[in-house]
Structure formats: C-alpha cells, structure tokens
C-alpha cells in the first residue's frame with residue numbers, strides 16, 4: 001500500500017489529492033487564551049505548555065488576521081509558492097471567546113486571497129452549542145477541520161499533565177463534531193512521563209477506532225520555561241531515544257485505518273528552548289528513518305487492523 005511515495009497517508013498527500021497542488025498552512029494567533037491558563041480551570045496550563053502557548057511558530061498576535069495572513073504568506077512564499085493556503089488557528093484555545101469575536105476572525109481568515117481551508121485547534125471542553133453551530137456553518141463554506149489535543153487516553157497521565165478534561169469529554173466532542181460532518185484531527189503525545197510502550201499504543205488504538213479524520217503524533221519536548229522542565233529537573237523520567245520513538249511511530253502507523261490522514265509524525269521544538277530530546281532537532285532524519293523502518297518491515301498504514 002502506497003500513498004504517493006509514502007507508506008502512510010500523509011497530510012501533504014491528502015492536500016495534493018484534494019487541491020491538486022501543495023497547500024501551505026499559515027499559523028495564526030487569534031489572540032485567544034485558554035481556560036487552563038486564565039484561572040477558569042487553572043493558571044499554569046498543561047505542564048508542557050510554554051508562555052507562548054502551543055503555537056510558538058504562529059504569526060504575531062499584535063497583527064489582525066488579514067495582516068497575519070499577509071505576513072505568513074510573505075515569509076513562506078520564499079520556500080513554496082503554490083498560492084493555496086490553509087488558515088490555521090493554532091495558538092491557545094481557538095474556540096474560547098465570544099461568538100461574535102470567533103465569527104469575525106474565522107470569516108476574516110477564509111475570505112483572504114488564496115485561503116482554501118481553515119483549521120482550528122481547541123479543547124473538547126470549549127465547544128458549546130453555539131460554537132458548534134458556528135463551526136457547522138463554516139464547514140459548509142470551506143474545507144475545514146477541528147484539532148483536539150487529547151495527548152493520552154490514560155487518566156493518570158492526563159492528571160499529571162493537567163489537561164483538565166476527561167476522556168468522556170473528548171468522546172462526546174468527537175460524537176458531536178461527527179454528527180455535524182466536521183472533520184476532526186486528534187493530537188497524541190509520545191513519551192509522556194511514566195507511560196509504557198503499551199500505554200502509548202493503546203492511546204493510538206483508541207484514536208484509530210474513533211472515526212476521526214486525522215491524527216497528529218507529537219514527541220514530548222522538555223522545553224525551558226515550562227513546569228515540565230522544573231518537574232523533570234527534580235525527578236527525571238525516561239526520555240524516548242530516537243530508535244524507541246521511530247519504532248513506536250511505525251507501530252502506531254500500522255494501527256491506523258488506511259483512510260486516516262497523518263498530519264504529523266514528529267514536531268518542531270524551538271532550538272533555543274529545547275532541553276530534551278535533542279535528537280529531535282534533526283526532523284528530516286527522523287522522518288527518513290521512519291520511512292526506512294516501514295520499508296524494513298515491509299509494512300504500511302493499516303496493516304494491523306484494530307478499528
């Protein structure tokens with residue numbers, strides 16, 4: 001089974017199939033906060049979340065949405081110039097504001113030249129009925145998906161990382177989004193403290209069976225300026241080696257249904273903040289070793305059916 005030159009259904013493959021060319025994601029900062037930071041649920045956020053939130057590569061929040069899109073286009077057109085973009089509200093919780101504010105920002109994003117789709121990253125506990133209505137409306141106007149940061153299915157880890165919502169809450173959000181035909185991409189983190197290989201893969205298998213459109217696999221980063229870094233200094237835990245990570249990722253790919261879109265297999269840690277694992281800085285090498293391992297096993301996405 002091949003998807004272009006890959007043994008898995010990559011995001012790039014899916015975008016090329018849908019839009020007949022490469023599509024560039026523009027990371028936006030809608031100026032939102034997060035209930036896990038503004039005191040509603042907590043003040044210090046998830047344990048791995050830095051001051052800048054989850055979108056450290058996003059455009060500046062001092063600019064309005066149109067200006068952010070323009071500045072991101074300018075920046076990225078040096079590398080690619082396909083003229084097709086997905087506006088991606090990445091930073092903090094992008095459904096956490098008033099209906100009017102959300103509507104204005106989403107519509108502003110999708111009305112810019114070249115924007116062919118919209119992605120919104122959020123928490124499953126921030127999807128009220130009227131927000132869902134707005135998302136349903138947007139979904140009818142453009143290529144659209146919602147990203148949910150589940151990270152793990154294990155409650156003890158969820159407590160440790162201070163995620164602040166239950167697995168049931170995630171399940172309900174997926175059900176409601178599916179009901180409205182809204183695509184969902186789920187984030188999982190590999191290498192969370194005290195999770196075994198089986199724990200990580202049971203999260204993957206769970207998501208494989210949730211009837212969601214896409215998945216993002218992240219490697220846990222320990223970055224300066226986070227509570228995780230402080231905790232790690234006091235009581236260090238096992239950091240995945242590159243070999244362990246690649247083997248886990250390939251196992252994970254094998255468990256995903258063939259039609260699930262894999263948005264990411266490794267992340268972009270900020271060089272200046274990253275403490276561990278330093279091997280992750282060579283992202284291209286990690287991706288190429290994943291391809292090599294799939295070839296070595298003569299394997300592909302969906303070979304192990306659990307969904």
Ligand code: SF4
Nearest residue numbers: 034036045046049092
């Ligand atoms: S939900 Fe996202 S933005 Fe909020 S604290 Fe956690 S990682 Fe940070």
